[in-house]
Amino acid sequence: MIVYILGHVMTIVAALMVLPFIVGLIYREPECIWFLAVLLGAGLIGLALRSLKSEDTVFYLKEGCVATGLSWIIMSLIGALPFFLSGAIPNFVNALFETVSGFTTTGASVIDDVEALSHCMLFWRSFTHWIGGMGILVFLLAIISMTGGSQMNLMRAESPGPSVGKLVPKARHTAMILYMIYTALTVTMILILVLGGMPFFDSVCTAFGTAGTGGFGVKASSMADYAPFLQWVVTIFMILFGVNFNAYYLLLLKKFKQAFGMDEVRWYLGIILVAIAIIVLDLRKISASFGTNLRDAAFQVGSIITTTGFSTVNFDVWPSLSKTMLVVLMFIGACAGSTGGGIKVSRIVAVLKAGLNELHMYVHPKSVRKARLDGKPLDDSSVRSILVYFAFFMVIFTGSVIVVSLDGKDLVTNFTAVAATINNIGPGLSLVGPIRNYNLFSDLSKFVLMFDMLAGRLELFPLALLFYPSTWKSLTYKVRK
Numbered sequence: 062m063i064v065y066i067l068g069h070v071m072t073i074v075a076a077l078m079v080l081p082f083i084v085g086l087i088y089r090e091p092e093c094i095w096f097l098a099v100l101l102g103a104g105l106i107g108l109a110l111r112s113l114k115s116e117d118t119v120f121y122l123k124e125g126c127v128a129t130g131l132s133w134i135i136m137s138l139i140g141a142l143p144f145f146l147s148g149a150i151p152n153f154v155n156a157l158f159e160t161v162s163g164f165t166t167t168g169a170s171v172i173d174d175v176e177a178l179s180h181c182m183l184f185w186r187s188f189t190h191w192i193g194g195m196g197i198l199v200f201l202l203a204i205i206s207m208t209g210g211s212q213m214n215l216m217r218a219e220s221p222g223p224s225v226g227k228l229v230p231k232a233r234h235t236a237m238i239l240y241m242i243y244t245a246l247t248v249t250m251i252l253i254l255v256l257g258g259m260p261f262f263d264s265v266c267t268a269f270g271t272a273g274t275g276g277f278g279v280k281a282s283s284m285a286d287y288a289p290f291l292q293w294v295v296t297i298f299m300i301l302f303g304v305n306f307n308a309y310y311l312l313l314l315k316k317f318k319q320a321f322g323m324d325e326v327r328w329y330l331g332i333i334l335v336a337i338a339i340i341v342l343d344l345r346k347i348s349a350s351f352g353t354n355l356r357d358a359a360f361q362v363g364s365i366i367t368t369t370g371f372s373t374v375n376f377d378v379w380p381s382l383s384k385t386m387l388v389v390l391m392f393i394g395a396c397a398g399s400t401g402g403g404i405k406v407s408r409i410v411a412v413l414k415a416g417l418n419e420l421h422m423y424v425h426p427k428s429v430r431k432a433r434l435d436g437k438p439l440d441d442s443s444v445r446s447i448l449v450y451f452a453f454f455m456v457i458f459t460g461s462v463i464v465v466s467l468d469g470k471d472l473v474t475n476f477t478a479v480a481a482t483i484n485n486i487g488p489g490l491s492l493v494g495p496i497r498n499y500n501l502f503s504d505l506s507k508f509v510l511m512f513d514m515l516a517g518r519l520e521l522f523p524l525a526l527l528f529y530p531s532t533w534k535s536l537t538y539k540v541r542k
């Protein structure tokens with residue numbers, strides 16, 4: 062079943078390459094032929110793997126995590142081939158880094174001159190954000206049916222957040238609803254950008270980067286050269302795509318009280334407002350224009366907390382307080398069930414409430430009180446799984462910083478490079494700031510950062526399971542049996 066799923070993933074990625082191929086034909090770019098070549102090769106291999114479907118179509122969370130981890134590695138390898146074969150990114154490690162960054166919606170780039178790329182390559186680069194934003198396996202669930210709880214095991218393994226539930230009784234219908242909301246928001250953004258004066262091609266690529274909260278743009282200056290109105294549009298949509306998609310479904314059902322009553326959404330919006338206010342006040346040290354400060358602060362707060370990574374200014378030259386706020390937002394991230402990365406607001410809120418409840422127990426040891434999230438009590442297993450996540454996160458983060466430090470870069474560069482990749486943000490500070498890129502790192506560091514990007518996007522455990530020996534012993538035993 063894992064091989065069968067990998068075959069489906071390969072055929073889907075191959076089919077999606079039709080779009081950049083068409084873009085290349087429209088702009089008469091010879092590089093587009095490589096999309097056709099990869100499309101045919103990956104498509105044929107995928108079809109062959111799909112023929113190996115097992116009679117037993119049920120699999121559990123472990124198999125779902127392995128299938129998810131392998132799927133993202135394989136789709137990244139396939140997605141890197143057009144960049145490498147066309148010569149757009151002649152170094153394969155760099156081509157893979159750019160593709161992993163695209164699919165994981167990180168937006169960390171190794172390209173020195175983005176505007177030198179052809180339209181078809183720019184389109185594919187931004188389109189990888191849109192594909193990875195909602196997830197390739199969520200798309201797969203929307204078009205094929207599986208037995209029993211297999212669908213939810215795949216969705217739980219890929220979807221961001223501490224817990225994933227069904228919007229409707231069938232997981233397949235849930236996947237379809239999520240993609241319909243995702244597509245509708247993307248199309249709406251494209252239309253508004255076009256009406257606002259942005260060129261159509263730029264609008265499509267910008268919407269893909271915003272929807273997937275990725276941040277790859279078509280200009281070296283990111284969003285700095287666009288009109289203030291367009292920057293505000295992108296700011297608003299970045300924040301919208303960082304909201305839990307369950308809230309949009311509740312709005313469609315006209316359950317406004319439930320949608321706006323979600324603890325995570327209220328905390329998410331509250332954190333954004335507080336961060337904007339602090340940065341606007343701090344920016345008075347370097348600029349007296351309130352309007353410009355508000356626009357820049359709102360844009361960068363929205364970009365960093367949603368882990369999109371677009372920029373309108375070089376925030377690396379901002380005062381220390383403002384930069385510190387942005388680094389804190391890197392770790393907080395967006396809502397669970399959104400396209401954003403980071404630790405997720407729901408985990409932060411859950412830990413804070415559990416901590417306050419523990420303090421209450423110290424003061425009133427005989428009292429019986431449970432921490433609650435969205436009106437529901439937080440059980441011990443949920444708190445335990447969140448704490449385990451934090452522990453894993455810190456181990457991977459610390460280890461990555463140590464390995465990346467072998468390159469001899471300064472601490473701020475190393476720390477924020479790992480923070481920006483494991484939280485799927487893109488730009489960091491110092492040598493990996495918004496006007497720099499990641500090409501300065503060695504191949505070893507790039508592989509570590511690629512691991513961090515994949516681990517951050519897949520919530521650590523699906524990728525970590527691939528390196529856990531017992532996983533493969535168990536799967537081998539099941540196959541032999």
